[in-house]
């Protein structure tokens with residue numbers, strides 16, 4: 307952390323920020339120059355951030371494996387649902403990772419990457435989620451295509467029966483099964499995903515055991531509250547590993563534990579999740595239980611979505627007007643939280659927010675308002691969150707939301723029809739060339755009114 311303080315309020319800026327001539331610079335990009343050139347609202351995605359996040363996660367696992375004398379392997383998978391953009395997939399695929407997909411269209415996304423040669427041969431594809439007929443057909447095509455290694459994760463009994471049928475026609479199908487977590491008392495939630503342990507054991511014994519070309523290699527679980535340093539998470543993980551050991555003793559083909567996604571990103575500049583500590587404890591928990599149970603420790607798979615992409619993207623707005631309020635003052639942005647950053651509204655997601663310019667002025671608190679007519683379109687809207695500090699000035703003012711790269715387009719759509727017909731912002735991509743110079747290119751222009759009217763049948 308840099309000891310850099312905004313004038314009136316103590317906001318410590320991490321190293322990727324600096325202040326130059328009272329303007330905010332992020333990863334060596336002057337944000338005021340960016341908005342002056344491209345306008346607002348503006349999304350920018352910094353691709354090297356994605357590569358960096360994958361590298362440090364692999365380093366954390368390597369260190370934890372070395373210290374714990376862990377014999378298994380680690381494999382990083384990127385889960386497409388957190389951001390499907392081609393520039394994101396192209397970037398993650400340069401880092402020797404697998405891909406986790408969740409729908410029929412996702413299988414076509416993989417086929418398109420294979421056709422354009424953007425996916426290395428033999429890339430491992432995990433097919434997770436609920437399997438519709440179309441999705442099963444897409445998985446079957448990927449398996450027959452043989453350019454990638456495909457591992458479906460069984461979510462229901464019907465799906466398992468499908469692979470049992472297919473194994474009569476295909477050679478060597480490997481599958482995983484998702485564990486339904488509701489039986490674990492520390493999990494304390496109902497889940498509709500996966501199969502209970504007794505069903506997994508029953509189906510293994512009656513339908514998988516003894517089949518030469520159908521192997522159950524992977525046990526998958528996903529803690530929907532994410533990976534967190536809580537007693538509940540550690541107890542839940544331990545229960546899952548005990549079940550892994552039980553299953554491994556009757557099914558020697560089981561080699562892999564897929565611990566899903568849920569690794570946190572930095573949603574607050576003053577709070578850094580201690581990721582190396584989380585990884586260390588995951589690895590040591592699995593190692594200790596496997597040693598106790600006298601079972602080889604599994605290869606570990608992760609499917610990190612928001613961890614991979616959230617911190618790569620920022621969203622910039624202009625303050626259109628400041629309004630005096632009764633209990634709070636408002637600053638109206640030229641965009642909408644409900645449509646541009648829907649998680650702020652739907653799950654009260656926090657993001658780091660900083661003013662972009664006029665940083666020589668004192669800061670005063672505001673609530674930011676969106677331009678839709680919806681009374682819920684404001685930020686922060688989580689009771690505990692602090693107000694947004696903006697410079698006390700009459701000059702033109704811009705504000706930046708950071709770490710907004712995961713799930714926002716997946717929720718609000720990209721370039722469709724949104725509340726009050728607020729257009730999708732311009733989106734630019736920031737990358738580095740071979741000599742590490744910054745390059746900036748336009749991914750998409752701000753959505754036009756004509757585009758929206760055409761979608762609505764007016765043209």
Ligand SMILES: Cc1ncc(COP(=O)(O)O)c(C=O)c1O
Nearest residue numbers: 385528567568569609610611612
């Ligand atoms: C099965 C599965 N894997 C991975 C993820 C990615 O989670 P995250 O983006 O929190 O890493 C999800 C998210 O819903 C999921 O359902």
